[in-house]
Amino acid sequence: QVHLQESGPGLVKPSETLSLTCTVSGGSISTDNWSWIRQPPGKGLEWIGYLYYGGSPNYNPSLKSRVTISLDTSKKQFLLRLSSVTAADTAVYYCARGRANYVQYFMDVWGKGTTVTVSS
């Protein structure tokens, strides 16, 4: 069974770059797609972006200029970088696996989430 685990700094300073890692265990990272989602305190879910192995990433247009998602297949990890952060980027960050039902994708495995606070 696939498990996902987010890791990274819990505190990031304004204007710096947030970097998180999601480690995949129990399955291959070379199939499916891999997403990042976030949830500000007390608010709803916001999809950040996804990446397919061997494919181009797809990002939320509202974050596109600041986001990079990449895969490290040797470590079975996928990575999130979000630059020029502000307090508005404070959130719980989740990683998730996207699976396809023919061409329709859904996120069926999620990490437990990691809290990132942007503050000086």
Place this chain on the structure above:
Amino acid sequence: DIQMTQSPSSLSASVGDRVTITCRASQPISSYLNWYQQKPGKAPNLLIYAASSLQSGVPSRFSGSGSGTDFTLTISSLQPEDFATYYCQQSYNTWTFGQGTKVEIK
């Protein structure tokens, strides 16, 4: 971007009630619609994918319907463990979530 609008934003219901949550897309998305349940402090959990397919392990009291722009999540008989927040999510284009519907105890 495709906007997803859920209604209601919150509802109060009793154990045993039939509950219906709707989700409307700002443009047609065929059946590229998923539903998730989230409990406080936990990650979301997939309930329904492709508008009406029940995810493995999810109780059969949950069902989904709809196509195009209008979708529905129904809980046929609300159980104590169903009090949570529910989100729809479209995967037709750049993915987006609805704002959520909180189901509370009446």
